[in-house]
Amino acid sequence: MTNYRLTGSMVALITPMLEDGSIDFDCLQSLVEFHIDSGTKAIVSVGTTGESATLDNDEHIEVVKKTVKFANNRIAVIAGTGANSTTEAIELTSLAKDAGANACLLVTPYYNKPTQEGLYQHYKTIAESVDINQILYNVPTRTAVDLSVDTIKRLASIEKIIGVKDATGDLDIAREIVAKCPKDFLLYSGDDYTAVDFILAGGHGGISVTANVVPKMIAKVYNMALNGDSDMAIKTNKKLNNLNKNLFIESNPIPVKWALYRMNKCKSGIRLPLTKLSKEYQSIVEDDLLSLGLI
Numbered sequence: 001m002t003n004y005r006l007t008g009s010m011v012a013l014i015t016p017m018l019e020d021g022s023i024d025f026d027c028l029q030s031l032v033e034f035h036i037d038s039g040t041k042a043i044v045s046v047g048t049t050g051e052s053a054t055l056d057n058d059e060h061i062e063v064v065k066k067t068v069k070f071a072n073n074r075i076a077v078i079a080g081t082g083a084n085s086t087t088e089a090i091e092l093t094s095l096a097k098d099a100g101a102n103a104c105l106l107v108t109p110y111y112n113k114p115t116q117e118g119l120y121q122h123y124k125t126i127a128e129s130v131d132i133n134q135i136l137y138n139v140p141t142r143t144a145v146d147l148s149v150d151t152i153k154r155l156a157s158i159e160k161i162i163g164v165k166d167a168t169g170d171l172d173i174a175r176e177i178v179a180k181c182p183k184d185f186l187l188y189s190g191d192d193y194t195a196v197d198f199i200l201a202g203g204h205g206g207i208s209v210t211a212n213v214v215p216k217m218i219a220k221v222y223n224m225a226l227n228g229d230s231d232m233a234i235k236t237n238k239k240l241n242n243l244n245k246n247l248f249i250e251s252n253p254i255p256v257k258w259a260l261y262r263m264n265k266c267k268s269g270i271r272l273p274l275t276k277l278s279k280e281y282q283s284i285v286e287d288d289l290l291s292l293g294l295i
């Protein structure tokens with residue numbers, strides 16, 4: 001698989017669960033088919049939206065394995081394998097490779113707040129340890145550390161590091177990454193609300209939470225942006241503005257799991273310390289689903 005197949009709409013897939021919190025693999029298979037049928041270009045398995053923080057390592061890799069099996073080479077699978085321990089990240093990345101993932105997505109080490117040099121050495125060590133394409137993931141609102149553009153530029157020269165997911169929502173940062181990184185270095189938005197503008201600024205696609213709910217629309221609008229049809233991309237994307245915003249009305253993946261439950265796409269299971277969407281917000285998300293004809 002060449003790098004440029006990993007462009008356009010990529011879904012940060014939920015990990016569906018039954019009411020008791022056990023993983024619903026039958027539903028997972030249905031969701032994989034849903035995305036293949038809807039034109040999604042890749043599935044990110046067990047990222048933030050996939051509740052990586054509430055799954056143990058055995059469950060984590062089992063979900064990746066099953067996703068790869070269900071995909072059956074019809075859609076790329078990118079495994080979330082980041083950790084705040086470099087050793088653990090290497091182990092998860094190696095296991096994901098063995099499970100058949102096409103690439104791995106590695107969030108910056110959270111909680112321990114490494115320096116920029118520490119971040120560089122962390123990612124460099126993983127890339128040199130596991131022979132699989134790897135995507136950096138910067139989401140400082142969750143990790144309490146910000147991967148600088150200069151560090152991204154340094155890492156972009158390492159062979160197995162093929163791209164970055166930037167979830168800051170800061171378009172100035174996006175433009176700086178575009179300007180400083182090699183042309184073949186893949187740039188993905190991780191912020192649904194600004195993703196179209198990110199792509200129009202030179203990005204190659206987005207890893208989307210909203211794509212869980214409206215995969216065909218996200219695939220369509222991202223392709224418009226990639227093809228340079230900026231006016232139509234912006235116009236079409238406006239229909240998704242409320243949904244893009246309200247799927248983060250509580251911590252992700254709480255709202256998106258509830259939305260999919262209301263669409264009869266999954267059960268309502270979610271694991272503590274995450275809880276089901278608060279009643280005060282349910283009508284807000286429901287209104288978005290109604291306006292888009294989803295329920």
